[in-house]
Amino acid sequence: MPSPFSFFSRKKSTTLPFKEYYDDWLNTLKNTLLPLLRQSLSSPSPTLLPFRRDLLLRHFLSYYDFLDLAASDDVSQILFPSWRNSLEIPFLFLGDVHPYLLTNLLRSLIDVANDEEHAPDLPKASVLENLESTPWQVLTAWVNPSATLMLSIEQIECGLRLMVPALVSRMKKVQAGFVGRVAEKWVACDGKKIGMEESVKVEMEEMLGVFLDANRLRKSVITDIVNATDVYQGALFLDGLAQFLVGFKDPELLGSCQDFRFSDGSNSIHFSNWFEIWNSSSSGQQKRFISDYQFSSTSSQRILNTESTSNPTTTEDCNNRWIHIRNLPSRFNLDLLSNCSEYPIFDDFCPYLANHGLGQKTHPKSRSWYRTDSLLLELIFHRRILEYPCLTNDPNVANAIYLPYYAAIDSLRYLYGPDVNSSFLHGLELFDFLQSDEPGIWKRNMGHDHFLVMARPAWDFSQPLSNDPPIWGTSFLELPEFYNVTALVPEGRAWPWQEQAVPYPTSFHPHNLAFFEAWIQRVKRSRRTNLMLFAGGGGIGATPNIRRSIRNECENSSISSNNNSNSSNFNILEKNGMYSKICDVVDCSNGICEHDPIRYMRPMLQATFCLQPPGDTPTRRSTFDAIIAGCIPVFFEEMTAKLQYGWHLPEEKYAEFSVFIPKEEVVFKGLKILDVLMGIPRSEVRRMRESVMELIPRVMYRRHGSSLGLRTKKDAFDIAIDGTLQRIKDRLANILDR
Numbered sequence: 001m002p003s004p005f006s007f008f009s010r011k012k013s014t015t016l017p018f019k020e021y022y023d024d025w026l027n028t029l030k031n032t033l034l035p036l037l038r039q040s041l042s043s044p045s046p047t048l049l050p051f052r053r054d055l056l057l058r059h060f061l062s063y064y065d066f067l068d069l070a071a072s073d074d075v076s077q078i079l080f081p082s083w084r085n086s087l088e089i090p091f092l093f094l095g096d097v098h099p100y101l102l103t104n105l106l107r108s109l110i111d112v113a114n115d116e117e118h119a120p121d122l123p124k125a126s127v128l129e130n131l132e133s134t135p136w137q138v139l140t141a142w143v144n145p146s147a148t149l150m151l152s153i154e155q156i157e158c159g160l161r162l163m164v165p166a167l168v169s170r171m172k173k174v175q176a177g178f179v180g181r182v183a184e185k186w187v188a189c190d191g192k193k194i195g196m197e198e199s200v201k202v203e204m205e206e207m208l209g210v211f212l213d214a215n216r217l218r219k220s221v222i223t224d225i226v227n228a229t230d231v232y233q234g235a236l237f238l239d240g241l242a243q244f245l246v247g248f249k250d251p252e253l254l255g256s257c258q259d260f261r262f263s264d265g266s267n268s269i270h271f272s273n274w275f276e277i278w279n280s281s282s283s284g285q286q287k288r289f290i291s292d293y294q295f296s297s298t299s300s301q302r303i304l305n306t307e308s309t310s311n312p313t314t315t316e317d318c319n320n321r322w323i324h325i326r327n328l329p330s331r332f333n334l335d336l337l338s339n340c341s342e343y344p345i346f347d348d349f350c351p352y353l354a355n356h357g358l359g360q361k362t363h364p365k366s367r368s369w370y371r372t373d374s375l376l377l378e379l380i381f382h383r384r385i386l387e388y389p390c391l392t393n394d395p396n397v398a399n400a401i402y403l404p405y406y407a408a409i410d411s412l413r414y415l416y417g418p419d420v421n422s423s424f425l426h427g428l429e430l431f432d433f434l435q436s437d438e439p440g441i442w443k444r445n446m447g448h449d450h451f452l453v454m455a456r457p458a459w460d461f462s463q464p465l466s467n468d469p470p471i472w473g474t475s476f477l478e479l480p481e482f483y484n485v486t487a488l489v490p491e492g493r494a495w496p497w498q499e500q501a502v503p504y505p506t507s508f509h510p511h512n513l514a515f516f517e518a519w520i521q522r523v524k525r526s527r528r529t530n531l532m533l534f535a536g537g538g539g540i541g542a543t544p545n546i547r548r549s550i551r552n553e554c555e556n557s558s559i560s561s562n563n564n565s566n567s568s569n570f571n572i573l574e575k576n577g578m579y580s581k582i583c584d585v586v587d588c589s590n591g592i593c594e595h596d597p598i599r600y601m602r603p604m605l606q607a608t609f610c611l612q613p614p615g616d617t618p619t620r621r622s623t624f625d626a627i628i629a630g631c632i633p634v635f636f637e638e639m640t641a642k643l644q645y646g647w648h649l650p651e652e653k654y655a656e657f658s659v660f661i662p663k664e665e666v667v668f669k670g671l672k673i674l675d676v677l678m679g680i681p682r683s684e685v686r687r688m689r690e691s692v693m694e695l696i697p698r699v700m701y702r703r704h705g706s707s708l709g710l711r712t713k714k715d716a717f718d719i720a721i722d723g724t725l726q727r728i729k730d731r732l733a734n735i736l737d738r
Contacts, residue, residue: 018070053235075208094214113142141232152228155334161386318390324398336409343416356383368510371595377455378406395441401450408455426474431481447484457491491619501644502720503699504621507597513709523630526605530581533607535600537589546613546663554583604629636663647723657691
């Protein structure tokens with residue numbers, strides 16, 4: 001099939017020479033380098049393994065170097081490779097294997113080694129034979145991978161999520177320009193080729209640039225993976241990649257493709273049949289490769305079509321909604337994650353980096369629940385914004401500029417680390433970069449159109465610059481340089497000029513509509529056998545405070561219930577028949593509940609009211625845990641939520657979904673919380689609970705890569721982005737009016 005650009009090509013096609021090179025390259029890979037590598041992998045002595053691993057790596061890199069040369073001669077033969085066979089086409093991205101496939105292969109190696117469900121079903125004799133002939137280092141290479149390796153994989157994947165959409169966007173612009181210019185010239189030249197060469201040449205050069213960058217990305221990913229792994233892991237990764245490419249030339253496999261053409265006679269095969277072809281036709285080695293590495297038709301199609309399926313938004317939908325992600329050096333974000341265990345006074349947050357900041361699943365079979373740490377809100381936002389449908393590479397057309405700076409994680413060195421006496425410096429390095437690297441982006445609106453996420457209360461960044469010696473916190477929000485930047489924080493101050501509070505991340509992160517709806521149904525069906533619940537710590541000291549009052553009231557109500565006293569309140573409960581318990585306390589002292597949602601979510605599902613007293617700071621993550629559980633929140637001061645989360649919990653609707661009891665009335669005037677709650681009619685309680693359930697999507701952060709169905713429900717991230725865009729728009733309008 002000729003290239004769609006062959007009519008306009010500057011030179012005659014050189015497809016045949018490159019095809020010959022590729023065949024020679026593949027034969028060398030299959031018949032020489034791969035056997036040598038496997039010989040070293042099966043040898044008890046690893047002496048030659050590093051050399052042969054590097055030899056195979058250089059072989060891959062030389063292929064991409066030659067691919068660059070061939071593209072420089074005629075880029076159309078690479079982007080539209082007629083010399084590829086039908087099986088390879090679905091895995092291609094701008095001329096060669098999709099970069100996502102490389103990291104997916106690495107993930108699959110790790111998943112298979114650590115998942116008992118995917119252990120190979122081999123006869124016992126085969127297992128014993130393998131154990132005898134395979135070095136122990138090879139058998140255990142992927143078992144319990146190090147935190148450093150997993151962090152490196154996260155960094156590589158994050159880079160891909162930035163680069164791949166950018167390349168796709170550039171390619172679309174090139175293609176649009178190509179069609180437009182050729183059409184104009186075609187009309188101007190009355191359908192003749194004469195006079196169109198220069199116009200086409202410009203487009204081909206731009207297309208070549210996109211391809212070379214895509215190739216550079218592939219080389220970088222392969223090299224980074226090998227550098228991040230040890231010698232055995234790197235060798236096994238290259239072995240898997242080589243076997244994947246070699247497998248496409250299997251004659252029996254190719255012959256089977258003839259039965260799986262599209263009905264229109266095209267050369268593409270159905271993705272749904274690809275896995276079937278491979279399993280039915282390939283050799284045992286190839287079957288094991290595909291089975292173990294899990295390149296199923298569904299996952300591959302999802303990976304390779306990310307750009308088309310995840311972004312159905314039109315240009316019109318993005319009017320006044322364009323966001324540009326500022327390209328910051330990794331020292332401002334991903335590199336900071338490598339310090340996750342560097343601060344002995346602070347908790348080690350390395351275990352919670354998994355799943356792009358959502359943390360590890362609460363159970364291997366869990367689909368929606370994770371051990372999420374609120375400190376990683378910055379990482380969660382960064383991952384989600386990469387899926388935002390209105391991203392632009394042009395800062396001049398952007399309505400907002402996102403700074404992917406992990407401010408809270410970086411603040412740890414000033415709060416707990418070696419820079420504790422230099423907290424006034426926090427943020428200055430970032431500002432210097434913004435001023436020196438493409439300074440026009442910042443100067444256009446002097447930072448008014450910039451925003452970032454800071455995963456700690458704003459007070460932690462509000463130490464006055466004049467404090468000497470410094471006290472708690474850094475001075476990031478006190479720096480005049482950042483006065484105009486919008487900061488999204490889990491807790492704002494009483495005068496939030498710079499910041500806006502957004503919900504703490506809970507542990508609930510569904511990835512499709514079915515799991516979300518299943519949870520909603522569970523919340524609706526839950527029997528509310530407890531009147532009120534307090535999940536938290538504190539309240540055990542002698543000083544009067546709201547938490548102590550709550551604990552005392554709960555203890556007294558429990559004693560009354562057990563003794564079957566004549567308490568009028570208990571008699572009301574007994575006659576009511578709704579509750580088997582007046583008050584329940586889940587002790588979360590010393591942070592034992594923070595990463596273990598089962599401790600408090602089950603009691604919350606059984607409670608009608610969830611008490612939200614302030615602690616060290618006014619706000620509580622428990623507020624959002626309670627809403628997720630359909631438990632009506634009870635607030636004791638307005639700074640806990642009403643004056644904080646105006647975007648997500650509208651101030652005018654608080655009476656519809658919550659109860660407010662001034663803490664002073666409880667602590668100093670003896671008002672009983674039980675009396676207030678029992679005074680609410682049952683019909684009103686039902687209505688309030690329905691209002692709470694309506695808020696669930698607004699306060700949850702759905703999982704990245706979620707289904708299109710679930711994306712129709714705006715979550716905490718979506719609402720935060722909407723609010724940020726409107727806030728920036730209003731600010732810029734006010735500046736123009738001055």
